[in-house]
Amino acid sequence: MERLDESKFEQRMELWALRIPRELASAVTRLLRSGYLLDKPRIKPVVEDPESDKNRLVVLSERIQKPDLSGMPHQMHDSLKQLCNVDVVPYTLTLGYSYWSAGHVAHLNISDDLLAYKDVIAKVIYDKNYPRIQTVVNKVGTITNEFRVPKFEILAGKNDMVTEVKQYGATFRLDYGLVYWNSRLEHEHIRLVSLFKKGDVICDMFAGIGPFSIPAAQKGCVVYANDLNPDSVHYLRTNAKINKVEDYIFTYNMDARVFMRSLMSVPGSETKSDSQVAAAECYPKGGIPANEYSSSNGNHNDVREDGQNSANDSSMASTTAKKRQQTSKEGEFDCQDGDASQIKKRNNKREAQNRLNAKIAEPIFHRVRDVAPNKAMFCLSFKLPMECLKEDNENHIQSVV
Numbered sequence: 304m305e306r307l308d309e310s311k312f313e314q315r316m317e318l319w320a321l322r323i324p325r326e327l328a329s330a331v332t333r334l335l336r337s338g339y340l341l342d343k344p345r346i347k348p349v350v351e352d353p354e355s356d357k358n359r360l361v362v363l364s365e366r367i368q369k370p371d372l373s374g375m376p377h378q379m380h381d382s383l384k385q386l387c388n389v390d391v392v393p394y395t396l397t398l399g400y401s402y403w404s405a406g407h408v409a410h411l412n413i414s415d416d417l418l419a420y421k422d423v424i425a426k427v428i429y430d431k432n433y434p435r436i437q438t439v440v441n442k443v444g445t446i447t448n449e450f451r452v453p454k455f456e457i458l459a460g461k462n463d464m465v466t467e468v469k470q471y472g473a474t475f476r477l478d479y480g481l482v483y484w485n486s487r488l489e490h491e492h493i494r495l496v497s498l499f500k501k502g503d504v505i506c507d508m509f510a511g512i513g514p515f516s517i518p519a520a521q522k523g524c525v526v527y528a529n530d531l532n533p534d535s536v537h538y539l540r541t542n543a544k545i546n547k548v549e550d551y552i553f554t555y556n557m558d559a560r561v562f563m564r565s566l567m568s569v570p571g572s573e574t575k576s577d578s579q580v581a582a583a584e585c586y587p588k589g590g591i592p593a594n595e596y597s598s599s600n601g602n603h604n605d606v607r608e609d610g611q612n613s614a615n616d617s618s619m620a621s622t623t624a625k626k627r628q629q630t631s632k633e634g635e636f637d638c639q640d641g642d643a644s645q646i647k648k649r650n651n652k653r654e655a656q657n658r659l660n661a662k663i664a665e666p667i668f669h670r671v672r673d674v675a676p677n678k679a680m681f682c683l684s685f686k687l688p689m690e691c692l693k694e695d696n697e698n699h700i701q702s703v704v
């Protein structure tokens with residue numbers, strides 16, 4: 304029988320910590336509490352200093368990326384300097400096998416040879432981890448829907464998949480059975496958000512429940528966040544409220560192509576402080592395509608390509624699914640070895656160039672993670688070339704986004 308390699312679940316986080324006299328620990332944590340202190344379930348942000356028991360290490364949140372604390376508001380930095388001598392040291396946090404779960408839900412992918420024991424496995428996990436784990440689910444089949452939501456069977460505990468998780472100092476509420484969520488993308492969420500600066504305008508076409516958009520808004524970016532899944536958009540809005548960043552996020556429930564076309568047709572559109580502002584108010588007259596609708600739940604900024612008011616409409620889903628089959632699947636590509644990976648990179652860059660009908664300069668290719676033994680997830684970053692914004696290229700842009 305194959306043995307479980309627990310090290311495969313490990314995730315190392317390279318963080319920064321403040322080395323402070325131990326008697327100042329409460330004052331410093333109070334000061335940093337508004338999002339700059341490490342905030343992870345079951346992980347203490349104040350730890351012993353291996354070098355001296357007179358000191359403590361106060362671990363900072365992932366949003367502090369540099370030892371000069373440049374990601375921290377000036378006022379907070381000044382108050383810190385008044386409290387103590389600011390000594391910033393690197394701190395590695397390893398989250399191991401036992402750490403991973405989404406809130407109270409333990410998500411299993413039981414392989415075929417163990418399916419006969421699934422109820423026993425689930426019961427042991429449930430009994431040993433209750434009350435932290437209250438629902439044990441198993442993924443059934445492969446994901447075929449475009450919302451990227453797996454089907455689950457509940458093996459133990461209550462039939463409740465609504466839960467809360469923490470990432471990047473933000474809280475995310477979600478229904479595991481209705482929306483896409485992958486705790487193991489945390490590193491990628493953090494990596495990308497760390498590249499954003501306050502005041503940047505971020506356009507998140509496939510936002511899900513907001514793991515990029517919410518932290519970006521917390522950083523002071525203005526975010527246009529869209530997803531085709533109405534349940535994801537519901538939780539995106541809920542999470543904007545929970546994290547008090549509604550004023551920085553405009554949410555949309557559209558096909559990404561329509562979303563991009565709408566945004567790009569209104570280059571000077573002004574941001575409003577209310578993310579629930581009607582689309583008609585957000586866009587100057589004539590700027591929004593004729594497909595705008597006002598949904599029954601009052602979320603007027605939901606716009607659909609076909610003018611219907613349900614994003615679950617099957618005709619819409621199948622059209623998009625067909626289009627998507629022509630391109631890569633959510634950035635996941637089969638990859639056998641290093642050479643194959645290089646070829647895939649080149650091919651995918653070429654594919655993006657063909658579809659944009661413009662040359663991509665300075666692409667950055669980055670391997671996000673291995674999704675399965677022969678499947679890796681990549682991220683290709685590039686600046687949108689000016690040529691692709693020209694009118695005769697409009698059709699190409701539509702098919703890329």
Ligand SMILES: C[S@@+](CC[C@H](N)C(=O)[O-])C[C@H]1O[C@@H](n2cnc3c(N)ncnc32)[C@H](O)[C@@H]1O
Nearest residue numbers: 449450451483509510511530531532558559623
């Ligand atoms: C792999 S998930 C990523 C979500 C999020 N960025 C995250 O990291 O959790 C892809 C998301 O794209 C959405 N999606 C799929 N097709 C779409 C389309 N045509 N337009 C807009 N969103 C779409 C899905 O509903 C899903 O939430």
